Amino acid sequence: MGKIYERLMSDVRLQEGLKACINCGTCTAVCPAAEFYRYNPKNIVNIVQTQDDDEIIKLLKSDTIWYCGECMSCVTRCPRTNAPGQVIIALRTLSVELGYFVESEKGRQQYALAKVLCGNILNYGYCVHPETFKYAAHPEYGTVGKWIEDHLQDVYDRVGANYGKSGPGPLRKIAPESLEDLRKIFDVTGGSARVEKIKALSRKKAEEMGLSEEEYFNEVFNETHGEHLNQ
Amino acid sequence: MNYEGKKRIWSEFQKEIPDDRYFYARSCIRQNFNPGAEQAFLDIVRNRFGKDFYEDPLHTTCGGIAYHSDTTPEETSMTIIARQFSLMNQAGYRNFVVSCVTSFGLHTEILQTWEEHPEIEAKIHELLWKACKREFTKPDFLMHSSDMMYHYRFLISEQARYPLINVHTGEPLKVVEHIGCHYSKIFPSKSVGGAEYPRVLAGLVEALGGSVVDYPERRHCCGFGFRQYLVKANRGYSLTNTYKKFESMEPFHPDLIITNCPGCNYFLDRWQYVIAETSGKTYGDTPGYGIPVLSSEEVSALVMGYDPWDLGLQMHQVAVEPLLDKMGVQYDKSRKYKGVGGKDLGIPASPANIRIF
Known part of the structure; x- marks a missing residue:
């Protein structure tokens, strides 16, 4: 048993999510990602079961582990009550901890995700917030979305939201003491360290690629290069 | 058909839903895109059915979208959720209702993990105390907002205009x-x-x-x-x-x-x-x-x-x-x-x- 495998097995999600897979392939058959990407959850579970560190490291450096959508459809149908989706979460966690995520195009997208989502949580108290969810980056928000954005306060007022104001209600301004609680929770639980690690390793990778931080963000958020699709 | 057998099989999928005194946690996505739905939900339960449904303005996101985008450790979400439970305890409620499905799934998973690994729950108690000087007890019942609509479906039907x-x-x-x-x-x-x-x-x-x-x-x-x-x-x-x-x-x-x-x-x-x-x-x-x-x-x-x-x-x-x-x-x-x-x-x-x- 290799050290990487041992470290992987220390993750409770893997302990709970992988118990003697029988290779039936049901997870792959129902997987929304397997139909779209060159992705096969059964093969990933197989590699983990080999306990071979070299093979697991290859996986941690690959695009493959980033194709899953974490819908967990595989969990319902697995006849052995395994959870390939939870195995993926454990692999992704380890890929970030070991700094391997910057080695793949899809892994590098963690920079944009961490910056936006954790920024939203710590600055606003929400995962998604109108100040950062913009039509320009989300054209599928549609013409109605554009209209909402152009008349934000008026539209939210009309439907009874409490946008940006104190007290209860949808999109209320989260009080400074609650935001401070979130920051302290991030600090003591390893959330801040995780975000800082993603940012630091991404900055280093950006330098290697000859990109500024902004260019790197735009690259990982907007561009796709590899042969990812299952066609 | 063996009715008793069928009944036994389905008994696993029946859900007990309490009839009053709820604590509400909003959804990040619903607040952004369909805030009127949340307001109508509270209005129906509070004012049409006369139930006690409390919202504490100090509650926040559970961090579920960030967690399932693999940007935060599970302990971070666990501790944020423990803080929400603490707010619920402080307000004197035991029935926790979430509006978001990602959030409902994460709450369910966390409660299950704590059940099977009490040492993890003990660690989260320590982390919440360290971060916020708060303590918590778990809810008696966890519901999604759609569970509530299902629970009240016949009352809704009685008041149906269209x-x-x-x-x-x-x-x-x-x-x-x-x-x-x-x-x-x-x-x-x-x-x-x-x-x-x-x-x-x-x-x-x-x-x-x-x-x-x-x-x-x-x-x-x-x-x-x-x-x-x-x-x-x-x-x-x-x-x-x-x-x-x-x-x-x-x-x-x-x-x-x-x-x-x-x-x-x-x-x-x-x-x-x-x-x-x-x-x-x-x-x-x-x-x-x-x-x-x-x-x-x-x-x-x-x-x-x-x-x-x-x-x-x-x-x-x-x-x-x-x-x-x-x-x-x-x-x-x-x-x-x-x-x-x-x-x-x-x-x-x-x-x-x-x-x-």
Whole structure:
């Protein structure tokens, strides 16, 4: 048993999510990602079961582990009550901890995700917030979305939201003491360290690629290069 | 049929839902895209049914979207959720209701993990104390907002002004029910009806007079996929999976799609617009219109006679008017895009291939 495998097995999600897979392939058959990407959850579970560190490291450096959508459809149908989706979460966690995520195009997208989502949580108290969810980056928000954005306060007022104001209600301004609680929770639980690690390793990778931080963000958020699709 | 045997099998998927004194945790996505649905939900339970439903303004996101985008450790979400429980304890409540399906799934998973690994729960008690000087006890009951609509379905039906019946034909409206994956696919026994044959929306639809459409991709994911939507470069994943569902349901000519997940609601609505604008195809039975996509709260409120524009149905991209006309809902077309007091906010641009009113 290799050290990487041992470290992987220390993750409770893997302990709970992988118990003697029988290779039936049901997870792959129902997987929304397997139909779209060159992705096969059964093969990933197989590699983990080999306990071979070299093979697991290859996986941690690959695009493959980033194709899953974490819908967990595989969990319902697995006849052995395994959870390939939870195995993926454990692999992704380890890929970030070991700094391997910057080695793949899809892994590098963690920079944009961490910056936006954790920024939203710590600055606003929400995962998604109108100040950062913009039509320009989300054209599928549609013409109605554009209209909402152009008349934000008026539209939210009309439907009874409490946008940006104190007290209860949808999109209320989260009080400074609650935001401070979130920051302290991030600090003591390893959330801040995780975000800082993603940012630091991404900055280093950006330098290697000859990109500024902004260019790197735009690259990982907007561009796709590899042969990812299952066609 | 061995009735007793069937009853025993299904007993695993019955869910006990308390009848009063709820603590509410809002959904990040629903607040952004359909805040009127949350307000109507609270109004129905509080003012139509006279129940105690508390919201503490100090509660925050649970961090579920960040967790499932693999940007935060599970301990971070566990501790944020422990803080919400602490707020609930402080306010004197024991029944925790979440509006978001991702959040419901994460709460369920965390409670299960703590059950099986008490040492993890003990660690979270320490972390919450260290961070916020707070203590917590777990809720007695955890519900999703759709559990509540299911629980109150017969009360909603009693107050129905516009049931899910086509007023022109007298036939039940054909309703596609779409359950968010994290509602029951991870822990089926924590839901109403399980993951393969969930009753939570089907039971509500039937109680309100509609008929449920069964179609091949009924249980397929909407395609959110967290990082697969949030990162622009990956969005084809999300669109493709929604497209697969629409192609599968199209032959059944649904009048309405009802969802319990704020994200699914947004994607099934917005991707219809993208499919129309990129391919010219629309799925509504009236040419040029899509299939309206409403949450369980929005459907319930509409049936009970809430004004569609007070409810915020103008924030949907797919026009809801064909549905309103089939239900016989009385509404003022000219008020759709007006602000408070009739303030003129203009109107959204008209897409090339799909009608917005």
